[in-house]
Amino acid sequence: MHICQILGSKSPEIFSVTPDQTMVEVLRLFRDKNIGFVVVGRSPGECLGTLSERDCCYAVAEYGTEAPLMRVGEIMNRTVATCSTEDFLPFVMSIMTERRTRHVLVMDGNDAVGVVSIGDVVKHRLEEALQAERDMHDYICGANYR
Template sequence: MRTVKQLLEAKPADIFAIGPDAPVIEAIRLMAEKSIGATLVMEGARLVGILSERDYARKVVLQGRSSADTPVRAIMTADVITVTPNDTVERCMQIVTERRIRHLPVMEQGRVVGVVSIGDLVKAVIEDQQVELDQLQRYIAGAA
């Protein structure tokens, strides 16, 4: 099974983040411009939270808050679940399934080195299964 490090090596190295005091509308604009479903919330190099489209829908839209007047820190998820580059895709799939989350910041030596999404994980699982299927088919064809 592949590791998070291998996934990160195959993706652009971009890490998108916003400050906790920025208005929520800026975070939503960033996510829209970059076509991402969540953005990290950082104070300098320190990860302090994550803001997802789900946070926005539940904590701004449904509560009737103003996107322009609400700071990111008021709606972000502060208890961020992270992984390391050495974690496996299988372990990450277990985390996103159990915790019902879609994005995992990747931390190494106290700093953010990337983000993996549920889409990245599913793609890796499908690719790995296809390789295994191809190998089995070649084995069967050779054994016949």
């Protein structure tokens, strides 16, 4: 399955914040939008880095009570995990595994067009597994075959 197919089945919205916002502002956005990942940029379409729930946890572990008021630019991840719309799902899974990340920014050339999360991966792999199970059941039972 191509990543563009996954993006087609979900909201393509990419949430972004500025490097000057505080971590607690971003955490409120995470809560309000039920997300766990944002792109960091000074203007729409710019990507200076990313920030995830995990990055926020690491910041708290490192900086303690100062972390919630720190600026996003101080704690963001500058090495962004990306893939192409034409990449296949197993390739993106390998990126997530190797980079130990739960989110991959999807690019179409130089433009960010979406985000694939570990939840998206699990959802689509589960759908594939259930379809394979139905197909095998039908084959064994002789259903839907002539």
